[in-house]
Amino acid sequence: xxxxxxxxxxPSFGTGLPGAPIDLGRKARPAETAIKAVLFASAMLSVxxxxxxxxxxxxxxxxxxxxxxxxxxFSFDEGTRFAVFPLITATMVxxxxxxxxxxxxxxxxxxxxxxxxxxxxxxxxKPTVELLAGVPSVVYGFFAVMFxxxxxxxxxxxxxxGFTNALAAGLVLGVMIIPTIASLxxxxxxxxxxxxxxxxxxxxxxxMQTTLRxxxxxxxxxxxxxxxxxxxxxxxxxxxxxxxxxxxxxFSLNPxxxxxxxxxxxxxxxxxENPVGSTSYNTLFAVGLTLFVITFVINMISxxxxxxxxxxx
Amino acid sequence: MSIAATTARETVQLATGRSRERxxxxxxxxxxxxxxxxxxxxxxxxxxxxxxIAGAGRFDADLVTRYDSTLTPERTGFRAGxxxxxxxxxxxxxMAVPLGIAAAVYLxxxxxxxxxxxxxxxxxxxxxxxxxxxxxxxLAVAVMALIGIERKGIVLGGAIALALLILxxxxxxxxxxxxxxxxxxxxxxxALGATTWQTTWRQVLPSAVPGxxxxxxxxxxxxxxxxxxxxxxxxxxxxxxxxxxxxxxxTALPIQIYGLSSSSQDAFxxxxxxxxxxxxxxxLGLNGLAIFIRNKFQRSW
Numbered sequence: 001x002x003x004x005x006x007x008x009x010x011p012s013f014g015t016g017l018p019g020a021p022i023d024l025g026r027k028a029r030p031a032e033t034a035i036k037a038v039l040f041a042s043a044m045l046s047v048x049x050x051x052x053x054x055x056x057x058x059x060x061x062x063x064x065x066x067x068x069x070x071x072x073x074f075s076f077d078e079g080t081r082f083a084v085f086p087l088i089t090a091t092m093v094x095x096x097x098x099x100x101x102x103x104x105x106x107x108x109x110x111x112x113x114x115x116x117x118x119x120x121x122x123x124x125x126k127p128t129v130e131l132l133a134g135v136p137s138v139v140y141g142f143f144a145v146m147f148x149x150x151x152x153x154x155x156x157x158x159x160x161x162g163f164t165n166a167l168a169a170g171l172v173l174g175v176m177i178i179p180t181i182a183s184l185x186x187x188x189x190x191x192x193x194x195x196x197x198x199x200x201x202x203x204x205x206x207x208m209q210t211t212l213r214x215x216x217x218x219x220x221x222x223x224x225x226x227x228x229x230x231x232x233x234x235x236x237x238x239x240x241x242x243x244x245x246x247x248x249x250x251f252s253l254n255p256x257x258x259x260x261x262x263x264x265x266x267x268x269x270x271x272x273e274n275p276v277g278s279t280s281y282n283t284l285f286a287v288g289l290t291l292f293v294i295t296f297v298i299n300m301i302s303x304x305x306x307x308x309x310x311x312x313x
Numbered sequence: 314m315s316i317a318a319t320t321a322r323e324t325v326q327l328a329t330g331r332s333r334e335r336x337x338x339x340x341x342x343x344x345x346x347x348x349x350x351x352x353x354x355x356x357x358x359x360x361x362x363x364x365x366i367a368g369a370g371r372f373d374a375d376l377v378t379r380y381d382s383t384l385t386p387e388r389t390g391f392r393a394g395x396x397x398x399x400x401x402x403x404x405x406x407x408m409a410v411p412l413g414i415a416a417a418v419y420l421x422x423x424x425x426x427x428x429x430x431x432x433x434x435x436x437x438x439x440x441x442x443x444x445x446x447x448x449x450x451x452l453a454v455a456v457m458a459l460i461g462i463e464r465k466g467i468v469l470g471g472a473i474a475l476a477l478l479i480l481x482x483x484x485x486x487x488x489x490x491x492x493x494x495x496x497x498x499x500x501x502x503x504a505l506g507a508t509t510w511q512t513t514w515r516q517v518l519p520s521a522v523p524g525x526x527x528x529x530x531x532x533x534x535x536x537x538x539x540x541x542x543x544x545x546x547x548x549x550x551x552x553x554x555x556x557x558x559x560x561x562x563x564t565a566l567p568i569q570i571y572g573l574s575s576s577s578q579d580a581f582x583x584x585x586x587x588x589x590x591x592x593x594x595x596x597l598g599l600n601g602l603a604i605f606i607r608n609k610f611q612r613s614w
Binding site for chain 2: 032043044055059109113129142179204233235239263
């Protein structure tokens with residue numbers, strides 16, 4: 001095997017007998033193989049990251065459960081130092097409020113972009129909606145504390161909320177995930193075949209009826225995927241809830257109260273003076289693992305739903 | 314597909330006429346859609362206006378040239394945070410960009426998507442893109458422990474966390490850019506005797522550079538605003554010297570904003586508001602650069 005063939009500079013046609021098939025694919029090319037191996041390794045790194053996350057989280061969690069009994073971690077009692085359920089319910093409260101904001105607004109924006117806007121209007125409007133996703137979450141959190149709670153909730157709406165409350169955090173969280181839901185839902189609406197719309201118009205339906213009764217049901221699995229991904233974003237978002245939702249464990253479903261979410265707890269604990277390896281520090285990883293498992297399951301549901309609508313059309 | 318869709322939509326408009334589109338129900342529905350579209354923009358306008366007014370008194374040179382100060386809160390500055398964020402961005406890009414491009418090129422040009430391990434990579438990437446950023450912080454903590462660095466809050470740790478965080482973003486956008494290069498270019502190159510790698514390196518990648526650059530810049534603009542993973546790595550909110558190297562303790566602008574927003578002093582709130590505007594300007598600048606590159610250099614085949 002010559003060095004020229006390994007770099008591919010000189011294809012050697014002379015060796016083939018007349019009529020014999022030339023199979024360049026079989027030719028050994030060490031440099032090519034080495035490059036492919038490097039590229040493959042880079043791609044496998046993403047799998048290594050996932051495994052790394054699991055290992056990185058599980059190791060401290062093993063130490064954690066060696067010192068804290070399961071019953072104390074999986075406890076609803078907010079007075080228990082390591083109880084995780086008050087954090088989960090608080091995450092649920094902020095997430096539900098966020099979805100109440102983001103699902104109607106995100107789907108509305110997606111419907112307009114996909115069914116009403118001209119191609120030129122869409123080219124301008126879509127990046128405008130996506131601007132919202134570019135704002136850092138710490139900025140949203142600051143906005144929730146400085147504007148939404150004192151001005152909107154207390155002064156304008158006259159609600160008796162404290163400095164931190166789940167409502168303000170949830171509302172702002174909802175605004176943040178609008179682009180996530182809008183952009184994925186728009187993809188799903190655009191994937192609905194034009195023939196379905198034409199059939200609907202031919203039956204005398206107008207654009208609203210076509211959008212709501214034909215396009216929306218046809219894109220349902222994609223819309224569901226969009227909502228589920230938005231849900232995952234809301235569950236994992238940290239800075240908004242760390243600033244605006246509260247830093248006290250509170251086992252309550254009342255959105256007007258302050259409560260600490262899973263991510264809020266992690267932000268507070270990491271910022272505190274807990275020595276590495278101590279039980280309080282390892283709580284961080286126990287809550288982190290809980291969060292990772294929850295979002296992992298949610299993401300997998302979303303990926304499966306996307307695959308379903310891709311297969312349908 | 315989109316061209317076909319647009320022409321089809323225009324025909325439809327002719328066919329249905331306008332009367333049925335003007336029923337009260339339809340108009341209310343259209344109004345609601347408009348509201349959904351512009352609600353976010355309204356929030357953004359209120360956010361920027363409110364923050365700019367709150368921080369109006371602090372748009373001075375001290376804001377970017379001085380370190381933070383507890384003694385003179387009305388003259389506190391964000392020099393360390395701005396420099397820290399820039400350093401983090403540089404090292405994040407150095408780590409994430411080559412790896413991301415290599416992975417994307419493998420998946421688009423070399424991988425056989427019927428193989429089970431390539432399918433696992435695909436699903437795994439989609440999942441990684443939605444893993445909460447705070448979890449990447451915990452992963453970076455473990456990586457730092459693994460390579461035996463105990464110092465907390467340094468450039469290297471923060472950059473590892475942010476690089477891991479934006480790697481899926483870079484891979485996904487690079488794949489789209491590579492996929493947009495027409496098949497004919499590859500076939501022409503292969504027909505002239507080039508190998509797959511030569512085709513990729515000399516034909517596909519140069520054509521995809523604008524798309525890759527756009528995706529990378531957008532990924533970095535996400536990284537620069539992140540605070541949660543950096544909190545896990547123990548970045549302090551108060552640092553009074555410039556970053557000096559990979560092992561230098563630093564702070565970042567979002568971390569400083571987070572640190573100040575829990576303060577009850579008005580002067581600090583004002584400084585935090587002004588710092589938010591600085592951060593937003595940096596992010597808008599990056600986004601503007603990305604849009605400029607896309608419009609100026611992107612080829613359409």
